[in-house]
Amino acid sequence: MSEKFSATLRISDLNDFIAPSQACIVSLKGLKNPEKAAPAAKPPAIGEPVKISLKDCLACSGCITSAETVMLEKQSHEEFLSNIESGKTVIVSLSPQSRASLAAHFGLSPSQVFRKLTSFFKSLGVKAVFDTSCSRDLALVEACNEFIARYKQHNSATGEGCKTSLPMLTSACPGWICYAEKTLGSHILPYISSVKSPQQTIGATIKHHISKKLGFAPEEIYHVSVMPCYDKKLEAARDDFVFSVDHHGEADSEAGELRVAEVDSVLTSGEVLELMKLKSVDFKALEEAPLDKTLTNVDAEGHLYGVSGSSGGYAETVFRYAARTLFGTQVEGPLNFKVIRNSDLREVVLEVEGKKVLKFALCYGFRNLQNIVRKIKTRNCDYHFIEVMACPSGCLNGGGQIKPKEGQSAKDLIQLLETVYMEEVSVADPFANPLVKQLYDEWLEHPGSKKAKKHIHTEYHPMVKSVTSELHNW
Amino acid sequence: MEEALEGNLELKEIQRLEGHSDRVWSLAWNPVAGAAGVPAMLASSSGDKTVRVWQQSGRDWDCVAVLDEPHTRTVRSSAWSPCGKLLATVSFDATAAIWKHAGGDFDCVSTLEGHENEVKSVSWNASGSLLATCSRDKSVWIWEVLPGNEFECVSVLQGHTQDVKMVQWHPFLDILFSCSYDNTVKVWAEDIDSDDWHCVQTLGESNNGHSSTVWALSFNSAGDEMVTCSDDLTLKIWKSEIQKQQVGDGYAPWKHLCTLSGYHDRTIFSVHWSRDGIIASGAADDAIRLFVENKDGQVDGPSSPSYKLLLKKEKAHDMDVNSVQWSSKETRLLASASDDGAIKIWKLESIS
Numbered sequence: 138m139s140e141k142f143s144a145t146l147r148i149s150d151l152n153d154f155i156a157p158s159q160a161c162i163v164s165l166k167g168l169k170n171p172e173k174a175a176p177a178a179k180p181p182a183i184g185e186p187v188k189i190s191l192k193d194c195l196a197c198s199g200c201i202t203s204a205e206t207v208m209l210e211k212q213s214h215e216e217f218l219s220n221i222e223s224g225k226t227v228i229v230s231l232s233p234q235s236r237a238s239l240a241a242h243f244g245l246s247p248s249q250v251f252r253k254l255t256s257f258f259k260s261l262g263v264k265a266v267f268d269t270s271c272s273r274d275l276a277l278v279e280a281c282n283e284f285i286a287r288y289k290q291h292n293s294a295t296g297e298g299c300k301t302s303l304p305m306l307t308s309a310c311p312g313w314i315c316y317a318e319k320t321l322g323s324h325i326l327p328y329i330s331s332v333k334s335p336q337q338t339i340g341a342t343i344k345h346h347i348s349k350k351l352g353f354a355p356e357e358i359y360h361v362s363v364m365p366c367y368d369k370k371l372e373a374a375r376d377d378f379v380f381s382v383d384h385h386g387e388a389d390s391e392a393g394e395l396r397v398a399e400v401d402s403v404l405t406s407g408e409v410l411e412l413m414k415l416k417s418v419d420f421k422a423l424e425e426a427p428l429d430k431t432l433t434n435v436d437a438e439g440h441l442y443g444v445s446g447s448s449g450g451y452a453e454t455v456f457r458y459a460a461r462t463l464f465g466t467q468v469e470g471p472l473n474f475k476v477i478r479n480s481d482l483r484e485v486v487l488e489v490e491g492k493k494v495l496k497f498a499l500c501y502g503f504r505n506l507q508n509i510v511r512k513i514k515t516r517n518c519d520y521h522f523i524e525v526m527a528c529p530s531g532c533l534n535g536g537g538q539i540k541p542k543e544g545q546s547a548k549d550l551i552q553l554l555e556t557v558y559m560e561e562v563s564v565a566d567p568f569a570n571p572l573v574k575q576l577y578d579e580w581l582e583h584p585g586s587k588k589a590k591k592h593i594h595t596e597y598h599p600m601v602k603s604v605t606s607e608l609h610n611w
Numbered sequence: 612m613e614e615a616l617e618g619n620l621e622l623k624e625i626q627r628l629e630g631h632s633d634r635v636w637s638l639a640w641n642p643v644a645g646a647a648g649v650p651a652m653l654a655s656s657s658g659d660k661t662v663r664v665w666q667q668s669g670r671d672w673d674c675v676a677v678l679d680e681p682h683t684r685t686v687r688s689s690a691w692s693p694c695g696k697l698l699a700t701v702s703f704d705a706t707a708a709i710w711k712h713a714g715g716d717f718d719c720v721s722t723l724e725g726h727e728n729e730v731k732s733v734s735w736n737a738s739g740s741l742l743a744t745c746s747r748d749k750s751v752w753i754w755e756v757l758p759g760n761e762f763e764c765v766s767v768l769q770g771h772t773q774d775v776k777m778v779q780w781h782p783f784l785d786i787l788f789s790c791s792y793d794n795t796v797k798v799w800a801e802d803i804d805s806d807d808w809h810c811v812q813t814l815g816e817s818n819n820g821h822s823s824t825v826w827a828l829s830f831n832s833a834g835d836e837m838v839t840c841s842d843d844l845t846l847k848i849w850k851s852e853i854q855k856q857q858v859g860d861g862y863a864p865w866k867h868l869c870t871l872s873g874y875h876d877r878t879i880f881s882v883h884w885s886r887d888g889i890i891a892s893g894a895a896d897d898a899i900r901l902f903v904e905n906k907d908g909q910v911d912g913p914s915s916p917s918y919k920l921l922l923k924k925e926k927a928h929d930m931d932v933n934s935v936q937w938s939s940k941e942t943r944l945l946a947s948a949s950d951d952g953a954i955k956i957w958k959l960e961s962i963s
Contacts, residue, residue, distance in 0.1 A: 478763070
């Protein structure tokens with residue numbers, strides 16, 4: 138299981154419970170010599186060999202154990218099917234990266250995949266299938282707003298926050314967030330955007346807003362996202378993304394308040410493919426159902442639209458917005474991202490009157506991420522904004538994507554996915570998205586509002602190293 | 612030279628270096644010192660959180676520097692850059708430090724963070740442009756050395772399934788070797804296409820490899836043979852047609868050549884191949900052993916070489932021998948480090 142997570146998450150010690158981590162304090166003794174067999178007179182004996190219980194694992198900051206891994210197994214298609222059977226209102230939110238993965242696998246267009254998946258899920262009893270491109274546009278608008286605020290704070294040169302307001306680092310990648318919290322802590326966390334990922338944004342939108350419009354209580358909805366990435370399962374399970382509801386004011390003291398998750402379960406692209414196999418579905422032969430327009434980027438003619446970046450388009454969208462808002466410059470045409478060290482580290486610069494006024498970067502993969510972190514720590518980072526993704530090549534290359542076919546190299550598949558991703562999908566400005574406008578009008582008021590802060594933003598927590606994880610004498 | 616190995620030989624202790632207050636983990640000879648009037652120099656890493664630098668002065672050895680910052684825990688090992696001007700030290704505090712040696716002083720010019728926990732070993736490639744580190748976090752990192760003492764991470768390699776004990780670059784090719792608690796040796800090379808590094812070979816038990824932790828490895832001077840030592844009480848010799856690779860004829864895999872078993876009865880922590888072909892081993896039985904290729908009566912021809920024990924120095928130290936290192940300049944000069952906190956300099960001599 139653990140090898141499915143992103144490499145970045147794995148480096149921060151995702152370990153299997155059965156074969157305890159080398160970092161697991163409790164297992165230090167009683168295993169094959171950790172550093173070397175300890176002769177009697179050597180460092181203080183740790184004592185009797187200790188048995189590790191699940192409780193110990195959960196209380197320890199050392200590693201993500203299979204306690205969580207076991208928990209993640211629950212986020213599987215069996216769980217998904219049993220929730221449909223239980224009579225819950227099941228809503229699926231499909232990511233454009235998963236759409237592309239299935240499209241490449243079946244030789245279909247993203248739009249065909251979306252429609253066929255809609256008929257597949259509805260045949261199982263799912264009530265609605267939405268599109269995280271839509272919630273992503275909302276997250277992008279919030280990110281633009283946050284960037285302008287950080288930029289202004291940075292340049293006001295007063296107050297404590299100005300030192301840590303730039304560069305702004307994106308927050309959509311859960312592998313990166315987990316690594317930052319566990320390993321980088323307070324040096325880096327203040328730079329990370331407070332905007333929730335598209336997955337959690339659509340979760341919050343469905344459970345806090347759309348549910349009301351549909352006439353359901355939040356707890357009556359079982360919300361499943363389809364994602365290119367296993368780390369998204371950990372994101373969905375975060376405490377920050379679970380909220381309490383009063384049980385309709387009923388005086389049911391036994392039940393008390395209910396804990397409701399924004400996203401109840403995450404299926405990866407590969408798991409959806411497995412589900413189709415399980416149900417013996419001939420996907421290509423499925424009918425193309427009409428799309429649910431409530432939270433889906435589809436226009437009146439039935440065309441899909443969205444931003445073009447296959448890892449969310451954060452750098453591009455914020456760059457254009459900042460150029461327009463701060464410098465009155467309309468950046469036309471595709472952005473010219475220049476490759477710096479490798480194709481996973483690229484930058485784009487805005488020059489005004491010969492001066493470099495904005496410098497943005499895409500930084501994918503663990504090695505590039507390391508260098509960026511190093512630069513920030515030593516205050517040698519001159520970027521204003523960095524789109525950070527844990528996986529090399531970004532989200533299309535997520536660990537949950539369908540594996541290459543026989544004879545297909547990983548590189549060929551990525552290139553195919555990059556092409557398929559925007560096939561028959563028109564590029565659109567998130568600020569022009571009528572669904573996003575409607576969400577602000579009906580619910581969130583305006584970008585950066587109190588309500589938006591409450592529902593679409595989050596915070597990060599440095600993981601305090603436990604005393605025990607520092608106890609190694611070797 | 613080979614003839615000189617005949618007859619009775621002894622490993623004569625010529626110096627005992629005291630100063631560390633805890634076990635000494637590893638040793639590194641400065642590759643440019645010890646010749647042309649530059650006195651020999653040796654760095655030692657210790658559980659006392661320091662690195663000591665020792666310099667030869669006539670018949671004596673002086674401790675010329677104690678690097679007691681910035682590491683906050685055991686310094687596990689160190690490595691000199693090929694030019695001898697930079698010393699990289701790695702520690703259980705999860706960092707590596709880079710020291711510049713100029714005018715007799717050592718200045719810490721950079722620290723490398725990134726490993727999740729204890730860093731175990733460090734190695735510079737032949738040109739000094741790349742630095743590799745490995746850790747208990749199971750990863751191997753490759754750093755590029757940039758002007759101004761800047762270091763950039765070029766790759767994080769996650770092939771090992773356990774603690775990585777040692778990294779070592781090939782003596783002249785940019786191929787990296789790592790050995791681990793997972794009982795394997797892995798070979799890493801750059802894939803020009805994808806602009807990243809990949810494991811090109813794993814030497815494990817299924818290809819005549821070790822059946823327990825591999826602690827160290829070393830190359831012969833020609834770079835076409837490698838010796839590995841293990842907790843399975845054996846040394847193993849590996850060979851590659853490295854010349855083919857040098858002329859760009861693709862990767863030349865390493866093949867198991869022979870196993871030296873029956874000589875050790877405790878874990879072998881360290882192995883080092885001298886320029887003139889003597890393999891030294893340091894083990895948990897406090898002894899140092901020397902091996903050479905057995906050229907007598909090679910009835911099977913050169914395809915099945917064998918090695919013989921040249922000598923065994925019992926009680927070389929009072930406790931485990933953690934490191935044995937031949938001098939890079941003076942032949943037959945060996946340094947050893949031990950859990951007993953001492954470093955010894957030995958001379959291999961004929962008994963007159």
